[in-house]
Every structure is written in structure tokens, then in C-alpha cells.
Amino acid sequence: MESAANTPLPETGDVSQRGLLRTVWDVSFRIVIRYIKNSYKDDPFRTFLEVCLVGFIIWYMTKQKYNIGTNEVVLTTKEIDELCEDWKPEPLVPELTEFERETLDKAVLIDGPNGIRVKLASGSGKQVLNFASYNFLGFINSPDIEKRAQEMLRKYGVGSCGPPGFYGTLDVHMELEKQLAAFVGHSSAILYSQAFTTTLSVIPCFSKRGDIIVADEGVAFSLQQAIALSRSKVYWYKHNDMADLERVLAEVNAQLAGRKSALPRKFIITEGLFQNTGDITPLDALVELKHKYKYRIILDESLSFGVMGKRGAGLTDHYNLDPHEVDLMIGALNNAIGASGGFCCADKDLVEHQRLSGLGYCFSASMPGILTVAAADALHSLENNPDDYLPAMRENSVHLRTLLRRIQGLQVEGSNESPVVHIRLTPETLVRMKRSGGAWTKTDIDRVLTELTDEAQKDGVLLTRSMFVDEHERLMPNSSIRICVSAAHTKKDIEKCAHAVKSAVSRVTSKKR
Amino acid sequence: MPTIVQRVASVANLNEFSVNPNSHWVNHKGSWTTNIVIIIVFRFVFGVIPWSTPELSWTLTNLSYCLFQYLMFHGIIGTPFEVNQGEYDNLTLWEQMDNGEQYTPTKKFLTVVPIIVFLISTHYTNYDVPTFIINFTALLIILIAKLPAFHRVRFFGINMGQSSMH
Structure with a gap:
């Protein structure tokens, strides 16, 4: 209209x-x-x-995009000022406690090469018997190895100057890998330049987020770190308790049953010869459980390699098991073998996988040629004449344990054959020592143990308290003195050590405090 | 008045610069177009079935598209290959998209398209009550799965990954 x-x-x-x-x-x-x-x-x-x-x-x-899980906290000027006033900068290096200062002052300094008999730089410079180094077979000051190492120094120089994947691989590295695999009896081996980082590299390389790790509570620091780095789901079982392990394995499998998602990788992680207690893992029982519940075993043989077994090839040798039962065997060359670095023995595919994605292998310079040759030579000697080393070491271990067990007020830990002997004062002794009553703190016990090592040092025996980074340990191990027996110790040395411990214990415990 | 905004890092923030190849393609314009093309193809195919009524062909189109979206975005969890140590192992594609950010353009597009398809279908047809209920329920299911409130929420044991294991 x-x-x-x-x-x-x-x-x-x-x-x-x-x-x-x-x-x-x-x-x-x-x-x-x-x-x-x-x-x-x-x-x-x-x-x-x-x-x-x-x-x-x-x-x-009309909605704005946003992130779920982002909590935004808006502060007013007043709040900001208050926060700034409250803030006290922490020192870059925290102040040492009194006990830490004492420990640092008493750090043992050795003048000259390390070995069975060492000269102390502090004090009178007298010679003492070394029971503190992981020198189980006495390879540290073997003159043959030293001579050969000097020759190799002329040939290879001091460092390899590159990761194995980038011009860092020497012929001796490949030879040593073959030699290690043949010695252990596994399919192949891979060499790492540092013992500590071997575990840190191998475990996260295979166990990822969403995978499952069942681990012993008493494992050493490097394994704890490796397990944390893997970001896997971790279940702990009581130290060396196979019944508890079986309970955990069954529990985990029951939880996994009926899940639609892809099965995670499942690992049992433990140590061959425990660094913190001197125990041996019952590997035969462990292998049975592995097959029953379908897990893989990662075994850290840092201390047991070269020590356990008839040939010194580790725990599988000791229990007469097929080495392939241990899916990933981690070993160290810096303890019994007396060189440096670590290795991992596994099936060929597992080793090749590490060459591409083992962080310690890909991003760390390879082992110097001189140390590689030293390790190869030591391994050669052990391979050819195991009876020159192993029986002596075992006899010494058993002998020292028998002598130490006779000492009043002393507790001796670990398996009979293991050359790592942890000793500590019995709780009754500790109670008796404190006249005033009251509880013992960890620092008090550590102080007494330090006194004990000092007394032993006066008698010419070098001992050490086992030390930990307290705040990073998952379960704090009990304070102890760690005695390392070597094949190179004579019967007289062992007796001298036991005697020194005995008199030190009697002197320390009788002291008024 | 000046304000300071304190951000608590979330997974999405940490991965701002890492690309999840399993969900990245959804943001391409080509995949938007593919959605439209798929709907047209569905409608055409169901339309040429002999003796089919518009109600039947629209219902089939609607249900197929909803099923397609459900399978693609809500029915399958994880990635076919490893991304960042299995970070996305228990997440659906919808939850993986844009690192879990909500109301992004692609998410808006994929939410609005099924609604529009439904509205067009009610416009062109004369649904009886049962047909209408079937169509509406299918739409509702995929809309609920897309809501931010149901991000990483699981019920009826659907898509339970390992994360819920304890």
C-alpha cells in the first residue's frame, strides 16, 4: 500500500x-x-x-576461547607490594649445617694412585688399608693394565670428543661391546660412557608414560632417579620380599584385565647386589614370577657384574640361569672392572633401539679409548683366570663377616658371598650409649659412625660411612659403615680390618656422652 | 590499576609449540569443506534410493553424519603413533584438538554443523514424533559429548583408558 x-x-x-x-x-x-x-x-x-x-x-x-585447567589469579597492587616485601632471596648455595661442615672437613684425601694401600694426604701422610673403594677384584692398580693403558694413550689420546653417533665410536668400543655380550652370554651389548647415567638412560628409553614399573623399595639412588624420569606408573614392593612382589604383580594385572586400551609395557626393576644393604636378589624366584605374570625384568648389576657367579658374569651366572631371562641387564665397568662407564646387555632389537633413543648414548661423548682398553683388559683377565680373583674375594668376604659377627654390639648386613658389608651399631648398644636417655636422631648416629671410621683410620684402616643425598632418597636407608672387600686383600689385611673395627667399636661405645 | 595475571601452567600451555599430528588436520579449511561435502553426498545417496521419502532420506543423512562425528571425534581414544610419550593415549580426538582449548573456530564449526543439518531437515520434512525423537537424540548425544563441561569426563565406562586406573 x-x-x-x-x-x-x-x-x-x-x-x-x-x-x-x-x-x-x-x-x-x-x-x-x-x-x-x-x-x-x-x-x-x-x-x-x-x-x-x-x-x-x-x-x-559468542563464547571466547579458553583453556580448561588454567587458573588465573589476579592480584591487586597492594597484594603485589606485600608479596615483594615478604620476599627474602635465598642464597644461591644454602648455608651448611654444623654436621655437613664437619663431614666436609673430614673428607679423605688420597695422595697418589688409588688402590689397596693408599697414602693419606691429610695428617701424617701414613699408609692405610683401603676398604672404602669398590675395588672388588683389585684391578685398580694392576700394573699390566696400567702399562697397556699408557700405550693406548699414545694411540687414541685422552678423549673421544663426540657422541657415539657422531664420530665418537672407536674400534675398541665395538670390540668391547662384543666382548661384553659374549662374556655375559646375551645377544648384544651397548656401551655407555658413564655408569650412573646408564640406568638413567636405559629405563626411560623403554618405560614411558602410561607404562608400569614394579620396583624394589631398596634400590639405589640412580635407579630411583631413573624410575622417576620414566614418568611411568610405579608400584613398590618390600625389599627382596618375593611374596609381596607377587601380591603387587597380581594386583596390577587384575587392574589391567578388561581394559580396552592397548596393554602397557610392564617391568620389574631391581638390583642384583644391593648397594645400600649388600643383599642379593633371588633371581630364580623373580624369573618364575616374570613368566607367571608376563613382565620384563630390568636388572641393575652395577655391583654384581664381575662379582657374582662362577665366572663373575653376574647374577644369572650365580643362579645358573639363561642370561636371556633378564630382558635388560645393566652393568657398570667402574666398580669391579676398575675402568669407567656402563653397559646394557639385551636382545639385538632392544640394543639397536637404545642406539637411536637412549639419551645417554645419543647425547653424551663416548668413553675415552684408554678406559675402554683398560676395561677390555680387565675383563680379559677375569674371563681367562676367574679363579685368580673370585675365590679369594669370596673367602675374604666370608672371613670378614665371620670376624665382624663376633664383635659385641655390631650388626652385620648382607648376603654371605657379597663383598659389600654394611655394619651398624645395634639398637641396644645405641640405647646403652646414651646415658641421658632421649632418642637418637639420624645426625647423632651418623656422628657416632664418623667417630668409628676416624678411630679405624688411626689403626691404619680406611673405612667410609655410606652417604646419601637425604632429601632425594625415597626411603632413607639406615645409616651404616660400608666396607668393600677386595680379592687383593690378604688374610692378614682382613684380620687387621676386623681388629680395627673391634677396637674402634669398644672405644666409641665406652665413651661418656 | 595495573594487574598481574599469574598463570598456572597446564598441559596445553606447555605444549603450545608442539603439534599433535593426530588432531592437527582438523583445523585445515579442507577438512571443513569435507564435512559439508560428506553431508551433501549422504543426502544425495539416500535421496536416490527408490521409494524413499524425504523424511527417510533426511533421517538417514542426519544419523549417518552424527555417527560419523561420534566415531571420528568421540569414539576412538589415543593416537595411532606415539606423541610426547603417550600424552594423548587416553583422550578422544575432540579432547586432543587444539591442545584441549575450548570454543576454538574448528570446535565451533563442528558443533554448529550438525545442528544446522538437523534444523534444515526439520524444515524440509514433516517428521512424525518417533522420527523426530530419533533425530533429536542422535544430535543431543554428539552435542553433549562436545560440551566443555564434559572435557575428559567419562561415564558408563565409555573410553576408559588407563588414567582412571588406580
């Missing part, structure tokens, strides 16, 4: 434009009304649902 009335006035463009708009509005309004009438279909509920959906579209489209 209106549009018709406007047509006679074409010259006023403004009005006609307004009219056109009106027409368009009119028509579209009519279309909308007609559409709604058409689609109404006598069902108000259906229309209501449709309008809700349109409303949902509008609501959803």
Missing part, C-alpha cells in the same frame, strides 16, 4: 530508498511469518526445541 503511494514521487531519492527498505522488510517479515506458520505444525514443543537449538548456536558462537 505504502510503496504504491510512494511511486508518484520518484525525484526524491531519499524517500524512495526508505520505501524500498520498507518493502524489503515487509516482504521478509511476511516470509518469516509464513515460514514459522508453515513449520509450526501444531506442535509448540517441537518449535520450542528448535528455538533452543538456535539459542544454543548463538550462545556457543
Whole structure:
């Protein structure tokens, strides 16, 4: 109607434009009304649902994007000022406690090469018997190895100057890997340049986020770190308790049963010869459990390699098991072998996988040629004449343990054959020593043990308290003195050590405090 | 007044610069177009079935597209290859998209498209009550799965990964 009335006035463009708009509005309004009438279909509920959906579209489209899990805390100026005032900068190096200072002052300094008999730099510079180094077979100061190492120094220089994948591989590395695999009896081996980082590299290389690790509570620091780095789900079982291990394995398998998602990798991780207690893992029972519950075993043989077994090839040798039962065997060359670095024995595919994604292998310079040759030579000697080393070491261990067990007020830990002997004062002795009553703190016990090692040092026997980074240990091991027996010790040395411990214990315990 | 905004790092923030190849393709314009093309193809195929009514072909189109979206975005968890040590192992594709950010353009697009398909279908057809309920329920299921409130939420034991294991 209106549009018709406007047509006679074409010259006023403004009005006609307004009219056109009106027409368009009119028509579209009519279309909308007609559409709604058409689609109404006598069902108000259906229309209501449709309008809700349109409303949902509008609501959803107008939303700003945001991150779930980001908590934003808005602070006012006053709060900021307060926070700034409260802030006290921590020193870059924290202040040492009194006991830490004492420990640092008493750190033993050796003048000259390390070995069975060492000269102390502090004090009178007298010679003492070394029972503190992991020198189980006495390879540290073997003259043959030293001579050969000097020759190799002329040939290979001091360092390899690159990771194995980047010009860091020497012929001796590959030879040593073959030699290690053949000695252990596994398919192949891979060499790492540092013993500590071997575990840190191998475990995260295979056990990833979402995988499952069942580990012994008493494992050493490097294994604890490696397990933490793997980001896997960890279950702990009581130290060397196979019944508890079986309970955990069954529990984990029951939880996994019926899950639709892909099965995770499952590992049992433990140590061959425990660094913190001197125990041996019952590997035969462990292998049975592994097959029963379908797990893989990662065994850290850092201390047991070269020590356990008839040939010194580790725990599988000791229990007469097929080495392939241990899926990943981690060993160290810096303890019994007396060189440096570590290795991992496994199936060929597992080793090749490490060459590409083992962090310690890919990003760390390879072992110097001189140390590689020293390790190869020591391994050679052990391979050819195991009877020159192993029986002597075992006899010494058993002998020392028998002598130490006779001492009043002393507790001797660990398996009989193990050359790592942990001793500590019995709780009754400790109670008797504290006349004033009151509880013993860890620092008090450590102080007494330090006194004990000092006394022994006066008698010419070098001992050490086992030390830990307290705040990083998962379960703090009990304070103890760690005695390391070597094949190179004579029977007289062992007796001297036992005697020194005995007199030190009697002197320390009788002291008034 | 000046304000300081303190951000607590979340997984998404840490991975701002890492790309999840399993979910990245969803953001391409080509995959948006593919969605539309798929719907048109569905409608065409179901339309040429002899003796089919518009109600039947639209219902089939709607249900197929909803099923397609459900399978693609909500039905399968994890990635076919390893990404960041299995970080996305228990997440659906919808949860992996844009590192878990909500209301991103792609998410808006994929939410709005099934609604529009449904509205168009009700416009062109004369659904009876059962057909309408079937169509509406299918739409509702995939809409609920997309809501931010149900991010990483599982019920009826659907898509339970390992993370819920304890």
C-alpha cells in the first residue's frame, strides 16, 4: 500500500530508498511469518526445541576461547607490594649445617694412585688399608693394565670428543661391546660412557608414560632417579620380599584385565647386589614370577657384574640361569672392572633401539679409548683366570663377616658371598650409649659412625660411612659403615680390618656422652 | 590499576609449540569443506534410493553424519603413533584438538554443523514424533559429548583408558 503511494514521487531519492527498505522488510517479515506458520505444525514443543537449538548456536558462537585447567589469579597492587616485601632471596648455595661442615672437613684425601694401600694426604701422610673403594677384584692398580693403558694413550689420546653417533665410536668400543655380550652370554651389548647415567638412560628409553614399573623399595639412588624420569606408573614392593612382589604383580594385572586400551609395557626393576644393604636378589624366584605374570625384568648389576657367579658374569651366572631371562641387564665397568662407564646387555632389537633413543648414548661423548682398553683388559683377565680373583674375594668376604659377627654390639648386613658389608651399631648398644636417655636422631648416629671410621683410620684402616643425598632418597636407608672387600686383600689385611673395627667399636661405645 | 595475571601452567600451555599430528588436520579449511561435502553426498545417496521419502532420506543423512562425528571425534581414544610419550593415549580426538582449548573456530564449526543439518531437515520434512525423537537424540548425544563441561569426563565406562586406573 505504502510503496504504491510512494511511486508518484520518484525525484526524491531519499524517500524512495526508505520505501524500498520498507518493502524489503515487509516482504521478509511476511516470509518469516509464513515460514514459522508453515513449520509450526501444531506442535509448540517441537518449535520450542528448535528455538533452543538456535539459542544454543548463538550462545556457543559468542563464547571466547579458553583453556580448561588454567587458573588465573589476579592480584591487586597492594597484594603485589606485600608479596615483594615478604620476599627474602635465598642464597644461591644454602648455608651448611654444623654436621655437613664437619663431614666436609673430614673428607679423605688420597695422595697418589688409588688402590689397596693408599697414602693419606691429610695428617701424617701414613699408609692405610683401603676398604672404602669398590675395588672388588683389585684391578685398580694392576700394573699390566696400567702399562697397556699408557700405550693406548699414545694411540687414541685422552678423549673421544663426540657422541657415539657422531664420530665418537672407536674400534675398541665395538670390540668391547662384543666382548661384553659374549662374556655375559646375551645377544648384544651397548656401551655407555658413564655408569650412573646408564640406568638413567636405559629405563626411560623403554618405560614411558602410561607404562608400569614394579620396583624394589631398596634400590639405589640412580635407579630411583631413573624410575622417576620414566614418568611411568610405579608400584613398590618390600625389599627382596618375593611374596609381596607377587601380591603387587597380581594386583596390577587384575587392574589391567578388561581394559580396552592397548596393554602397557610392564617391568620389574631391581638390583642384583644391593648397594645400600649388600643383599642379593633371588633371581630364580623373580624369573618364575616374570613368566607367571608376563613382565620384563630390568636388572641393575652395577655391583654384581664381575662379582657374582662362577665366572663373575653376574647374577644369572650365580643362579645358573639363561642370561636371556633378564630382558635388560645393566652393568657398570667402574666398580669391579676398575675402568669407567656402563653397559646394557639385551636382545639385538632392544640394543639397536637404545642406539637411536637412549639419551645417554645419543647425547653424551663416548668413553675415552684408554678406559675402554683398560676395561677390555680387565675383563680379559677375569674371563681367562676367574679363579685368580673370585675365590679369594669370596673367602675374604666370608672371613670378614665371620670376624665382624663376633664383635659385641655390631650388626652385620648382607648376603654371605657379597663383598659389600654394611655394619651398624645395634639398637641396644645405641640405647646403652646414651646415658641421658632421649632418642637418637639420624645426625647423632651418623656422628657416632664418623667417630668409628676416624678411630679405624688411626689403626691404619680406611673405612667410609655410606652417604646419601637425604632429601632425594625415597626411603632413607639406615645409616651404616660400608666396607668393600677386595680379592687383593690378604688374610692378614682382613684380620687387621676386623681388629680395627673391634677396637674402634669398644672405644666409641665406652665413651661418656 | 595495573594487574598481574599469574598463570598456572597446564598441559596445553606447555605444549603450545608442539603439534599433535593426530588432531592437527582438523583445523585445515579442507577438512571443513569435507564435512559439508560428506553431508551433501549422504543426502544425495539416500535421496536416490527408490521409494524413499524425504523424511527417510533426511533421517538417514542426519544419523549417518552424527555417527560419523561420534566415531571420528568421540569414539576412538589415543593416537595411532606415539606423541610426547603417550600424552594423548587416553583422550578422544575432540579432547586432543587444539591442545584441549575450548570454543576454538574448528570446535565451533563442528558443533554448529550438525545442528544446522538437523534444523534444515526439520524444515524440509514433516517428521512424525518417533522420527523426530530419533533425530533429536542422535544430535543431543554428539552435542553433549562436545560440551566443555564434559572435557575428559567419562561415564558408563565409555573410553576408559588407563588414567582412571588406580
